[in-house]
Amino acid sequence: MKHTAQIFALFIASAATSAALAQASPACEAKRAAIEAQITQANAQGRTQQVAGLEKALAANKAHCTDAQLAAERDKDIQQALQKVAEREQELSEAQAKGDAEKMAKRRAKLQEAREQLTEAQKPLLPQGH
Structure with missing residues (x-):
C-alpha cells in the first residue's frame, strides 16, 4: 500500500511539472502576441517573405521560448x-x-x-x- 502511495505521489508531481512546462511564461506569451501582430501587419501589406520569416519565429517561440532565453x-x-x-x-x-x-x-x-x-x-x- 505504501508503495502505491509513493507511485501516486510521483505521478502527481510529474503531472504538475509537465503542466507547468506546458504553460508559456507571460513574457513568452507577450513575445508570441507581438509576433502574431507583426504577421497580421505583414500579411495586410503583402510581404510574403516577411510573413514566412515571422511564422518561423512564431513556431520557434512556441517550441522553445523560456524567460531565460528571452x-x-x-x-x-x-x-x-x-x-x-x-x-x-x-x-x-x-x-x-x-x-x-x-x-x-x-x-x-x-x-x-x-x-x-x-x-x-x-x-x-x-x-x-x-
Missing part, C-alpha cells in the same frame, strides 16, 4: 545597441573635428536612430502592469 536575447540586443551608439558618437566627434556641417547633420541623425534602437532594446520583456 532575457539573454534582450541583453544581447542591448549590448549591440550600446555598441552602435558608441560608434555613432565617435563618428559624430570625427565629423565635428573636421568641421563638416553636412556630415555632422548626417551623423547626428544616425546617432539619434541608434539611440532610438537602444531605447527599444531596453524596453521591458512584459508590458507594464503584468
Whole structure:
C-alpha cells in the first residue's frame, strides 16, 4: 500500500511539472502576441517573405521560448545597441573635428536612430502592469 502511495505521489508531481512546462511564461506569451501582430501587419501589406520569416519565429517561440532565453536575447540586443551608439558618437566627434556641417547633420541623425534602437532594446520583456 505504501508503495502505491509513493507511485501516486510521483505521478502527481510529474503531472504538475509537465503542466507547468506546458504553460508559456507571460513574457513568452507577450513575445508570441507581438509576433502574431507583426504577421497580421505583414500579411495586410503583402510581404510574403516577411510573413514566412515571422511564422518561423512564431513556431520557434512556441517550441522553445523560456524567460531565460528571452532575457539573454534582450541583453544581447542591448549590448549591440550600446555598441552602435558608441560608434555613432565617435563618428559624430570625427565629423565635428573636421568641421563638416553636412556630415555632422548626417551623423547626428544616425546617432539619434541608434539611440532610438537602444531605447527599444531596453524596453521591458512584459508590458507594464503584468
